[in-house]
Ligand code: SF4
Ligand code: SF4
């Protein structure tokens with residue numbers, strides 16, 4: 166189709182929005198409420214252009230015959246500036262002047278806004294949750310968090326209430342997030358362009374404990390952090406920074422640096438054994454993975470009938486936390502009460518998870534990737550020039566299977582590598598399950614096992630999980646991760662969010678898997694030591710006591 170853009174006739178794809186067509190041609194259009202891959206809601210009206218003389222949003226319009234578009238007239242610029250001023254007037258003024266990080270603050274500077282004539286009309290109490298903090302005084306009602314919570318996570322924990330000046334974002338019935346079915350995934354944080362939603366930080370607690378000479382402070386890092394942390398220091402998305410990350414943690418003052426990937430290998434040992442036990446007993450199927458605490462909370466609110474299907478395994482950092490305070494404490498002759506475990510996670514839900522009473526958590530504090538980068542900056546560490554160092558060997562050797570926990574489908578792929586070899590006693594010739602890789606919302610496959618067929622599936626994003634669960638009885642084994650792309654797209658990862666970045670992080674995860682000498686969890690020499698010296702065997706009484714847990718039914722509010 167042919168349309169006119171700024172006086173020139175151009176050929177364009179009629180299935181693309183005007184916003185995409187303009188951006189493809191290198192024309193800069195400001196956007197705030199628009200989110201990649203989601204239906205345009207056209208709330209902010211910053212993407213205005215003139216269409217045949219009338220102002221219209223470009224994010225929600227498609228090309229039509231005889232369209233003439235003007236992108237940079239005085240009328241367009243003035244309208245964008247007024248809309249930006251109205252939006253920012255509800256956002257803290259000092260933030261507008263000083264902050265260069267928030268999307269909206271950058272936009273208002275780009276559209277040339279120098280002053281704000283209006284004052285905020287509302288005053289809200291800041292809500293402090295276990296994982297997430299909401300400050301409605303900063304909120305500009307763009308609706309991104311509401312849309313992500315509904316369309317990506319199918320959770321609907323927050324929505325708009327009130328009209329006109331009173332319109333505001335709130336959990337239903339004006340409850341606190343803690344009192345509704347919020348799953349703590351933090352995707353609203355990643356969506357918010359003005360920092361009105363943020364993680365509950367544990368940074369000050371960690372700084373305090375690092376100064377306490379009586380404490381032995383151990384840190385562990387989740388699989389996905391090595392593929393994303395570099396972005397906080399200007400490195401390209403997908404740069405693997407494992408060695409520098411370990412180096413930085415030592416310079417921050419941690420006594421030992423352990424690898425959550427070993428916890429992932431332990432999870433696979435227990436989960437694969439649990440699956441094989443279910444095969445011998447005839448179910449219950451499907452067995453569903455439990456390393457994502459946001460998914461667990463979602464199930465506890467919305468799917469009580471699935472309680473029997475859930476694996477009883479704790480998540481990898483929780484397994485490593487408890488092993489640090491038992492196995493490692495005993496081996497190193499340190500009293501467990503003197504050990505503090507800090508987890509660096511991609512995730513705000515892990516903050517909530519470590520407070521669950523059912524878990525008897527071994528983890529004391531959880532830092533997100535973003536908080537970790539603040540810690541490094543606090544100590545003025547020049548991250549890029551750090552040498553590469555190795556994890557402490559006591560709990561620091563892991564496999565390619567462990568690192569794959571960082572990407573959607575990775576837990577299932579790691580589990581299948583071990584299930585196959587433990588159940589058949591044969592070597593799995595092709596360890597890569599390509600049908601489980603990539604950003605697709607639901608992936609599935611079949612594997613032959615001792616003459617039978619095992620059907621498996623993986624979903625990422627809880628809206629996709631809901632779709633998969635409609636046909637759950639077709640499968641024996643299901644992996645569910647709440648965040649798009651899995652933990653590499655977690656709510657605690659470096660901002661701003663983009664699918665392109667997540668794909669690059671995913672590539673890095675698979676690259677790391679290929680590089681490692683051991684690619685199956687049951688081949689990990691430390692895993693073997695832990696069972697030989699301490700736990701006995703997977704699913705032994707001691708393993709069940711330390712590495713397994715249970716879940717509860719939760720109401721909606
Ligand atoms: S909290 Fe943030 S994402 Fe949600 S509506 Fe307000 S400004 Fe937008
Ligand atoms: S997918 Fe990963 S980052 Fe996201 S909530 Fe689950 S465990 Fe946390």
Ligand code: FES
Nearest residue numbers: 207209210212224
């Ligand atoms: S980006 Fe188009 S209306 Fe907000």
